[in-house]
Amino acid sequence: MANIIPFKAVRPTRDKVSLVAARSYQSYTLQQRESRLRDNPFSFLHIVNPGYKYDKEISGEARYNLVRNRYLEFKEDAIFIQDDQPCYYIYQITDRDRKVFNGVIAATSAEDYEKDIIKKHEDTIAHREVVFKEYLKTVGFNAEPVLLTYPDNDVIAQIIKVVQKERAEFEFTTTYRDTHLLWKIENKEQLRSIQHEFQQMETIYIADGHHRSASSYLLYKDLKTNNPSHTGNEPYNFFMSYLIPQSNLQIHEFHRVIKDLNGLTKEEFLIQLDMVYRIENRGHTPYKPTKTHHFSMYLDGEFYSLHLRKTVYKTESSLDALGTQILYKSILEPILGIHDLRNDKRIGYINGKDDIISMKNAVDNGAYKVGFGMMPVSIAEMKAIADDGLKMPPKSTFIEPKLRSGITIYEF
Structure with missing residues (x-):
């Protein structure tokens, strides 16, 4: 009431x-x-x-x-x-x-x-x-x-x-x-x-x-x-x-951009990524994800599509199924060593209302090494997380x- x-x-x-x-x-x-x-x-x-x-x-x-x-x-x-x-x-x-x-x-x-x-x-x-x-x-x-x-x-x-x-x-x-x-x-x-x-x-x-x-x-x-x-x-x-x-x-998304690969070479990073995602090189054509649990990645002048291997990543709560949480638990924390999303200076956020090219430009100008394009959070996802008393990672939504x-x- x-x-x-x-x-x-x-x-x-x-x-x-x-x-x-x-x-x-x-x-x-x-x-x-x-x-x-x-x-x-x-x-x-x-x-x-x-x-x-x-x-x-x-x-x-x-x-x-x-x-x-x-x-x-x-x-x-x-x-x-x-x-x-x-x-x-x-x-x-x-x-x-x-x-x-x-x-x-x-x-x-x-x-x-x-x-x-x-x-x-x-x-x-x-x-x-x-x-x-x-x-x-x-x-x-x-x-x-x-x-x-x-x-x-x-x-x-x-x-x-x-x-x-x-x-x-x-x-x-x-x-x-x-x-x-x-x-x-x-x-x-x-x-x-x-x-x-x-x-x-x-x-x-x-x-x-x-x-x-x-x-x-x-x-x-x-x-x-x-x-x-x-x-x-x-x-x-x-x-x-x-x-x-x-x-x-x-609701719009926030893209993630990271300043380095945590000491990994490009090849080492992609091999670790392959353990959790199906990876497809999309070349120079801008790619934006269109399905839940799909991400885009921009690295070294090229776009990639990332499709989560659901046999590897298990979801046990509404939060586990959220795109920003999946990216954090499968890439940002275990591979890139980013544990504190609020305070780690290696991560930046780009308002997804702007085109995916904004993420590309942030990497191309040398400020960041890799970028990840997200799907927007849905109203249903937002409500489910709130109803379950859970909290999204920071910068999960850009809301108008x-x-x-x-x-x-x-x-x-």
Whole structure:
């Protein structure tokens, strides 16, 4: 029974939203950040990088306090406004490839996270959870929703369709050619219907934002413990999420690239590989796998297809059957000596939304020795691993839509 409620969002005004909205801070190059900070005084980047005002890098508690100050200044200057009544927000993103994503921005329960009603499929790093929890505690708001996915629901889909016949609260297109629209749902009957439909769902799944949701949960535990008058209705009991139906989720793969062959010659490496895979040299023709448990490999200017020998590799769990886990257990760890996928500097990851040629280029330019092309993880695989309480290897999924910061803000 998922507890997903409307809330009073803080939002940019209609005339400023296209200027405020920003991608995640890390996704910009240094030059891109400098350009936006210099030329756009309304960018949300000014809030998350408050040291720019003083031409100084600021970190830790001092930065958190300045983030809070910049945020309050945006509110004081009426760049941000807050809705008077709790709302659900229908949010539509149409990307440059004309793929359309429709979902609901809402407040989701930290207690549901604790009870595993909100299910996870990815490991988190404890240090990052704590750091971001302290950040949230100081700044007092969350500006980027966690991406959740739920079973397709006809009632919610119909409400979204009806609401989208009205004029959107705002509409803008980014320089990346993504178009964003947002509608408010204030109608009490529609609010009740959406909340009721979510309450009937036994589980929903984190698609993207495991660290943000984990940090929000830690914040909830802290504030609950330190509040003798805790009721369960305080804003800190919830965190902001963007919920989209499973059929609307887009999952891409991450290719793996490795800096060396762990002291092996090319021939020695291929012989060891042959023990676990049927190998076919595809020459210079780019090859991308099309079946489960098939991989592509790029080595020394040539592509190879790798087909797992299932008589050698045994699967005993949903995780064992996952492509990224198979590659790790059959090649990366035993042959190439990569044991720690999170911290080993010899491995890199390339977003599979880009063409397989991106992997080829990374090897051809000398940065890496060998690359492995993957199949995307399916929704069914992601759910099975989450349901079994297991965790995927890092960088198993590149999930869309990718959300902008500063469009809706949740205060606690």
